[in-house]
Amino acid sequence: MADYHVPPVEDDIKTPSLKIGTMAHLAPYPATAKHMDPMGFPGERVENWQEKGIEKLGELLKKYRSLQVYLDICVKCGACTDKCHYYLGTQDANNMPVQRAELMRSVYRRYFTPAGKLFPKLVNATDFDEETLNKWFTYFHQCSQCRRCSVFCPFGIDTAEITMAAREIMNAIGVGHKYSVEIIGKVHQLGNNLGIPKPALKGTLEFLEEEILDSTGHDVRLPLDQEGADVLLVAPSADFFSEPHIQSLMGYAKVFHQAGISFTISSYASEAANFGMFIGSYDQQKKIAKRVVDQARALKVKRLVVGECGHAWRVAYAFWNTLNGPLDFLDPRYPAPQHICEFTHDLLKRGALTLDKEANDPYRVTFHDSCNVARATRMGPNPGGQFEIPRELIRAVCNHYVDMDEETVREKTFCCGGGGGLLTDELMDLRIRGAQPRVTALKRVMESDKVNFMALICAICKAQFTKVLPMYGIPMEMVGGVHQLVSNAIQLGANKGVV
Amino acid sequence: MLTFLVYIVLTIFLLGFLSRLFVYARSPAPLKIATTPAPVTRLGVAWRLLTELLFFNSLFKADKLAWAGGLAFHGAMAVVLFRHLRYFIDPIPAFFGPLQIIGIVAGIAMAAALGFLLLRRLVFERVRYISSQADYGVLFLLLAIAMSGLLMDFVLRPNIVAIKTNLMSMWSTVTGLPPLNSAGDVVFLLHLLLVAGLLVIFPFSKLMHAGGLFFSPTRNQVDNPREKKHVNPWAES
Numbered sequence: 112m113a114d115y116h117v118p119p120v121e122d123d124i125k126t127p128s129l130k131i132g133t134m135a136h137l138a139p140y141p142a143t144a145k146h147m148d149p150m151g152f153p154g155e156r157v158e159n160w161q162e163k164g165i166e167k168l169g170e171l172l173k174k175y176r177s178l179q180v181y182l183d184i185c186v187k188c189g190a191c192t193d194k195c196h197y198y199l200g201t202q203d204a205n206n207m208p209v210q211r212a213e214l215m216r217s218v219y220r221r222y223f224t225p226a227g228k229l230f231p232k233l234v235n236a237t238d239f240d241e242e243t244l245n246k247w248f249t250y251f252h253q254c255s256q257c258r259r260c261s262v263f264c265p266f267g268i269d270t271a272e273i274t275m276a277a278r279e280i281m282n283a284i285g286v287g288h289k290y291s292v293e294i295i296g297k298v299h300q301l302g303n304n305l306g307i308p309k310p311a312l313k314g315t316l317e318f319l320e321e322e323i324l325d326s327t328g329h330d331v332r333l334p335l336d337q338e339g340a341d342v343l344l345v346a347p348s349a350d351f352f353s354e355p356h357i358q359s360l361m362g363y364a365k366v367f368h369q370a371g372i373s374f375t376i377s378s379y380a381s382e383a384a385n386f387g388m389f390i391g392s393y394d395q396q397k398k399i400a401k402r403v404v405d406q407a408r409a410l411k412v413k414r415l416v417v418g419e420c421g422h423a424w425r426v427a428y429a430f431w432n433t434l435n436g437p438l439d440f441l442d443p444r445y446p447a448p449q450h451i452c453e454f455t456h457d458l459l460k461r462g463a464l465t466l467d468k469e470a471n472d473p474y475r476v477t478f479h480d481s482c483n484v485a486r487a488t489r490m491g492p493n494p495g496g497q498f499e500i501p502r503e504l505i506r507a508v509c510n511h512y513v514d515m516d517e518e519t520v521r522e523k524t525f526c527c528g529g530g531g532g533l534l535t536d537e538l539m540d541l542r543i544r545g546a547q548p549r550v551t552a553l554k555r556v557m558e559s560d561k562v563n564f565m566a567l568i569c570a571i572c573k574a575q576f577t578k579v580l581p582m583y584g585i586p587m588e589m590v591g592g593v594h595q596l597v598s599n600a601i602q603l604g605a606n607k608g609v610v
Numbered sequence: 611m612l613t614f615l616v617y618i619v620l621t622i623f624l625l626g627f628l629s630r631l632f633v634y635a636r637s638p639a640p641l642k643i644a645t646t647p648a649p650v651t652r653l654g655v656a657w658r659l660l661t662e663l664l665f666f667n668s669l670f671k672a673d674k675l676a677w678a679g680g681l682a683f684h685g686a687m688a689v690v691l692f693r694h695l696r697y698f699i700d701p702i703p704a705f706f707g708p709l710q711i712i713g714i715v716a717g718i719a720m721a722a723a724l725g726f727l728l729l730r731r732l733v734f735e736r737v738r739y740i741s742s743q744a745d746y747g748v749l750f751l752l753l754a755i756a757m758s759g760l761l762m763d764f765v766l767r768p769n770i771v772a773i774k775t776n777l778m779s780m781w782s783t784v785t786g787l788p789p790l791n792s793a794g795d796v797v798f799l800l801h802l803l804l805v806a807g808l809l810v811i812f813p814f815s816k817l818m819h820a821g822g823l824f825f826s827p828t829r830n831q832v833d834n835p836r837e838k839k840h841v842n843p844w845a846e847s
């Protein structure tokens with residue numbers, strides 16, 4: 112294993128002093144023609160890339176109000192400078208949100224504003240040159256699009272929007288990030304990010320059915336491509352193959368079983384994740400999401416339920432309706448789409464589930480609000496339901512629950528450090544350092560309240576934490592899904608569901 | 611001559627400001643990107659924007675010093691601007707009498723708050739790092755405006771009556787320079803030119819934050835993407 116720098120963890124999250132270029136070396140692996148071509152992106156950097164890049168920026172300014180307004184109105188108040196986990200973990204000046212955005216803003220000024228054209232030095236305007244492009248490629252791949260900065264900015268300036276635009280511009284001139292682009296290719300080929308073909312998926316689901324039968328004695332089904340089911344369950348594909356994700360998948364299945372609601376998984380749309388968002392591509396987002404909506408129609412389901420995945424829930428909740436809606440062919444009595452936590456919570460309220468809290472007594476639990484869920488979506492009818500519903504679920508299935516420091520949860524939650532298309536090995540150094548604020552808060556409740564389980568509802572968070580927590584000396588068994596806890600507590604066959 | 615200057619400056623400011631707002635209003639918002647938790651009704655959004663405008667809510671969460679300095683400066687500036695109406699209305703409504711003292715306090719507060727913001731920019735490492743010459747420039751310009759204003763209040767009083775007559779006639783006839791009979795009169799001219807400078811750079815600078823806030827999609831969108839289909843105007847269906 113490579114030699115990684117694990118930052119020290121202190122009692123509290125402290126804002127470090129600023130340094131120049133501590134992370135300047137860490138650029139992601141570039142995409143090659145093999146990945147870029149199928150996406151319709153140039154296979155290598157185009158010859159007139161400067162011109163094309165500026166042209167693309169101009170196009171995006173006309174397409175996205177967010178970009179146009181946010182490039183104009185930042186007052187440089189500095190309120191966001193200590194809000195990014197990547198700045199806190201790396202001290203790199205370019206990881207302060209305003210400074211990350213400045214990488215694009217300075218180019219914007221140079222080519223699109225009178226002040227930047229006339230007095231570039233006075234207003235910090237820079238040419239879109241080799242050096243600038245290098246910085247873009249590096250630092251726009253050190254943003255997990257977690258939107259923490261936008262919570263604190265007096266104008267709501269969302270650096271994630273700027274990162275997305277930057278990645279879209281870079282893709283348009285043939286400068287792509289291998290990880291994200293390759294994964295999107297797999298979705299189009301095989302229906303999911305992991306590239307799992309149908310037979311393998313079928314095999315896994317059957318295996319899990321046996322596993323549940325063995326451990327509980329109940330015949331809980333995980334159906335695949337079953338036409339006429341009530342619900343199409345769209346989970347992140349990691350739920351089919353990774354630990355601890357798979358535990359949550361079994362949890363979902365048990366909830367459906369217990370409620371007596373038929374559901375199916377689709378092999379064609381076996382992926383809730385949508386990396387189209389990470390690369391800022393509206394078209395890709397739409398294309399990827401279309402697989403789900405098409406399947407919902409083809410399988411004639413009445414409801415769409417989304418599994419535990421942060422950015423997937425953002426795309427589903429906030430974008431599906433716009434991208435491929437209206438979803439009016441679904442049962443109007445239920446939110447479309449519905450989050451698995453909303454689904455289970457609803458059943459809980461209606462008394463369809465019998466839960467044995469003591470099954471989770473070995474655990475003292477805390478909850479990591481995944482940023483995409485926390486800051487870009489809602490659950491239930493009320494603002495903030497995305498915080499309360501998962502917590503109510505957890506409290507219903509276990510006896511010991513405690514929140515982390517309030518400055519690090521709910522809308523102020525810290526990213527796990529691996530979101531936004533950065534969950535790739537070459538960025539491990541960044542991922543470790545970016546996790547530091549979250550780890551600091553976690554360690555505190557581990558010490559003060561003997562917490563030994565961090566529940567969460569994001570596939571990327573799970574993958575990131577299981578990899579990174581051990582580097583901080585925390586066992587990977589520490590993390591798991593909310594539905595893993597549900598799975599432990601649910602009493603099968605007790606009083607079978609209401610519908 | 612001054613008449614032309616004033617007309618030109620006002621034209622640049624108004625056209626520039628409005629055309630920027632027009633650009634913001636015209637540019638589409640393809641997706642729902644409200645920073646949640648967000649209001650689920652229009653009225654809720656109006657309240658969110660109003661509180662951001664009046665109290666700088668988000669900034670309060672982020673940075674108490676910037677919040678205090680920023681709110682003091684903007685609040686004081688609002689009072690000062692309002693008080694300036696007395697120079698443009700004839701006859702002056704009675705309630706401007708007691709307002710006079712509040713206006714002067716606000717003037718001092720504005721200068722002090724600007725000084726504080728400037729100090730903050732110089733002292734704190736991270737804020738200093740992100741500041742460009744232009745960021746200091748605007749602060750200096752505003753500070754110069756505030757100081758020249760206070761100078762007239764306390765030290766070098768210009769002939770306000772003559773100046774007001776001169777300015778008020780400007781809307782109907784072409785007038786020359788206002789009277790320049792004392793040092794105070796010169797300070798007034800300086801004050802006027804500085805304000806002219808501020809108005810000219812306004813539409814081309816970060817000062818556009820004054821209008822931009824209302825167009826920020828993370829703040830002005832209703833959180834109802836499931837309940838109501840948000841249409842992307844440029845999507846090919």
Ligand code: HEM
Pocket residue numbers: 186187188265662663666669676677679680681684727728731745748749752817819820821823
């Ligand atoms: C709709 C009205 C406005 C709102 C909501 C607003 C809001 C804000 C906020 C929240 C900040 C950041 C606070 C800080 O830096 O401490 C700020 C900064 C600033 N505003 Fe405004 N503003 C408005 C109008 C104006 C106007 C009309 C001017 C000037 C003529 C102005 C000049 C400035 C300046 C110079 C700064 C930067 C302060 C610094 O350098 O620290 N603002 N504004």
Ligand code: SF4
Pocket residue numbers: 194195196197206207208211253254255256257258259260261269270271274
């Ligand atoms: S979106 Fe998140 S990762 Fe990106 S700059 Fe803002 S705080 Fe940092």
Ligand code: SF4
Pocket residue numbers: 184185186187188189190191192208209263264265266267268
């Ligand atoms: S908080 Fe907003 S306005 Fe202030 S520096 Fe950051 S992005 Fe700019």
Ligand code: SF4
Pocket residue numbers: 255256257421422480481482483484525526527528529530531569571572
């Ligand atoms: S991986 Fe999890 S914590 Fe990180 S950006 Fe995504 S939702 Fe947020």
